Amino acid sequence: xxxxxxxxxxxxxxxxxxxxxxxxxxxxxxxxxxxxxxxxxxxxxxxxxxxxxxxxxxxxxxxxxxxxxxxxxxxxxxxxxxxxxxxxxxxxxxxxxxxxxxxxxxxxxxxxxxxxxxxxxxxxxxxxxxxxxxxxxxxxxxxxxxxxxxxxxxxxxxxxxxxxxxxxxxxxxxxxxxxxxxxxxxxx
Amino acid sequence: xxxxxxxxxxxxxxxxxxxxxxxxxxxxxxxxxxxxxxxxxxxxxxxxxxxxxxxxxxxxxxxxxxxxxxxxxxxxxxxxxxxxxxxxxxxxxxxxxxxxxxxxxxxxxxxxxxxxxxxxxxxxxxxxxxxxxxxxxxxxxxxxxxxxxxxxxxxxxxxxxxxxxxxxxxxxxxxxxxxxxxxxxxxx
Numbered sequence: 001x002x003x004x005x006x007x008x009x010x011x012x013x014x015x016x017x018x019x020x021x022x023x024x025x026x027x028x029x030x031x032x033x034x035x036x037x038x039x040x041x042x043x044x045x046x047x048x049x050x051x052x053x054x055x056x057x058x059x060x061x062x063x064x065x066x067x068x069x070x071x072x073x074x075x076x077x078x079x080x081x082x083x084x085x086x087x088x089x090x091x092x093x094x095x096x097x098x099x100x101x102x103x104x105x106x107x108x109x110x111x112x113x114x115x116x117x118x119x120x121x122x123x124x125x126x127x128x129x130x131x132x133x134x135x136x137x138x139x140x141x142x143x144x145x146x147x148x149x150x151x152x153x154x155x156x157x158x159x160x161x162x163x164x165x166x167x168x169x170x171x172x173x174x175x176x177x178x179x180x181x182x183x184x185x186x187x188x
Numbered sequence: 189x190x191x192x193x194x195x196x197x198x199x200x201x202x203x204x205x206x207x208x209x210x211x212x213x214x215x216x217x218x219x220x221x222x223x224x225x226x227x228x229x230x231x232x233x234x235x236x237x238x239x240x241x242x243x244x245x246x247x248x249x250x251x252x253x254x255x256x257x258x259x260x261x262x263x264x265x266x267x268x269x270x271x272x273x274x275x276x277x278x279x280x281x282x283x284x285x286x287x288x289x290x291x292x293x294x295x296x297x298x299x300x301x302x303x304x305x306x307x308x309x310x311x312x313x314x315x316x317x318x319x320x321x322x323x324x325x326x327x328x329x330x331x332x333x334x335x336x337x338x339x340x341x342x343x344x345x346x347x348x349x350x351x352x353x354x355x356x357x358x359x360x361x362x363x364x365x366x367x368x369x370x371x372x373x374x375x376x
Contacts, residue, residue: 012233014267025321032315036277040284042305045200048288050281052273058265065263068273072285077246079202085240085256087285088359089224093238094282096228097260097275100236117230127220130357133213140363146372156376163374169318171276175328179367184334186351188344
């Protein structure tokens with residue numbers, strides 16, 4: 001038996017806040033409009049660093065977080081010195097976090113208690129695209145494969161449903177599988 | 189005047205290695221086939237961590253790198269505790285690193301010396317998609333805007349060309365703008 005006030009967290013997700021946020025957005029859809037940002041500074045060769053700090057959302061600028069810095073570099077076989085994980089690997093990191101968060105958030109909203117979620121990612125790239133050696137092979141990922149393991153007291157069918165919800169509602173999954181327009185401009 | 193052997197690095201990119209790699213791939217295209225990987229472990233609520241280590245490429249497994257661990261979490265307004273940058277921000281990090289590396293590598297191959305490259309990224313997401321409040325708004329990024337600053341002794345037209353090459357050859361840019369298939373399976 002749970003004391004009053006304890007039941008609002010499921011899997012570490014504040015369900016009360018989740019449902020009150022949904023109500024607020026239904027009243028004012030602009031609350032749901034977010035702008036996320038990053039800046040990048042080239043260092044040398046294939047080594048650069050990105051910084052993430054502020055964002056816009058829930059009708060205001062948020063500058064409360066400390067800057068987070070991410071170094072990126074290629075391994076020696078790709079002309080770098082491994083001074084960071086490479087950009088295409090960061091894409092898999094992003095996909096993994098988004099599918100996991102989406103799975104947990106939607107399962108929590110349904111009241112399903114989860115003990116563990118693991119997933120692994122593998123994506124194929126033919127670097128003849130990047131190197132300009134072939135116009136036929138895709139420059140981006142040709143295919144990405146994801147495998148989830150979910151530990152919860154629910155049937156396999158319900159776990160399959162959770163994995164479907166993760167895909168349906170994940171922004172990174174949908175950006176990759178449905179594409180998004182990216183405008184790139186030179187500032188003079 | 190440069191001493192013999194010094195000219196092979198431009199902007200920190202080993203041009204000799206770049207061109208010898210191109211020759212090897214022309215002889216055996218399988219050298220260009222890479223598989224990149226990540227694993228993800230859910231922690232609690234919107235907090236999870238991804239680990240990147242091994243990859244396959246140039247005809248062999250590479251396990252030489254130390255594991256790199258990335259924490260992801262949402263800010264309080266999105267039900268988290270900011271114990272990491274969020275997944276959709278990681279996507280911008282990935283895009284920033286890939287466009288920058290692509291720009292520098294292709295400019296270096298052409299012999300263009302660069303002093304500096306900065307870029308900034310902003311992407312719009314309407315979270316009614318993630319929250320299941322609207323079937324009409326895209327779940328993923330609606331639009332991503334990128335602004336580059338390039339410091340090099342070339343004309344604005346040549347800088348514009350560098351920014352175009354960055355887009356043409358960046359795997360992350362092409363994955364996002366042209367989409368890629370992602371298969372997600374439950375392991376039982």
